[in-house]
Amino acid sequence: MNQILVVVYSYTGTSRKVAELLCSQQGWPMAEIVETRPRAGASGSWRCMLDSFFRRRPAIRYQGPETAQFDAVVLVSPIWGQRLAGPMRSFVAAQCNHLPDVAVISVMGGRGAPHAVAEIGRLLGRTPVLDTAFTTREVDSGSFAARLQGFGTAVRAAEGTQPAVRPATLSPQAS
Secondary structure, rough: OOEEEEOOOOOOOOHHHHHHHHHHOOOOOOEEEEOOOOOHHHHHHHHHHHHOOOOOOOOEEEEEHHHHHOOOEEEEEEEOOEEEEHHHHHHHHOOOOOOOEEEEEEOOOOOOOHHHHHHHHHHHHHOOOOOEEEEHHHHHHHHOOOHHHHHHHHHHHHOOOOOOOHHHHOOHHHO
16 A cells, blocks of 8 residues: 655644545545744734745744655645745755655645646656645635545555656667
């Protein structure tokens, strides 16, 4: 059986709700990213926007097992100002050499998921294997659950397959 870890950063608890349901549906363990300097009140919200705009990497603590022990890691993170949340940016940058295949779940008010996935790809030096996004409204209403289950099934299936043989591999000039 493939080992898959869910790593979550959640400022308001919405991303955590998504991660907890995914772990419950799939039987996967969950790890968490915690900021060393908590965000409280209006100044915390302002820092979210500044971190996003300037692509800052705030100090974090990772509370979970070594990611290299797993076949895949699912990153669950909010979108701030149409960009990846700063604490998840910090985690991916720090762990990029230790992360196996990565799938991404973005939680957003309305837009920005493609930007976050692209940024994760740049930090990793490779494209995430799968990604999806949910709006805060979908999470609050619970209407995201069936799509989340489908995403989890797709991650599990992607990890159970062998890489596709590329035509260049069959070419006599490729060797």
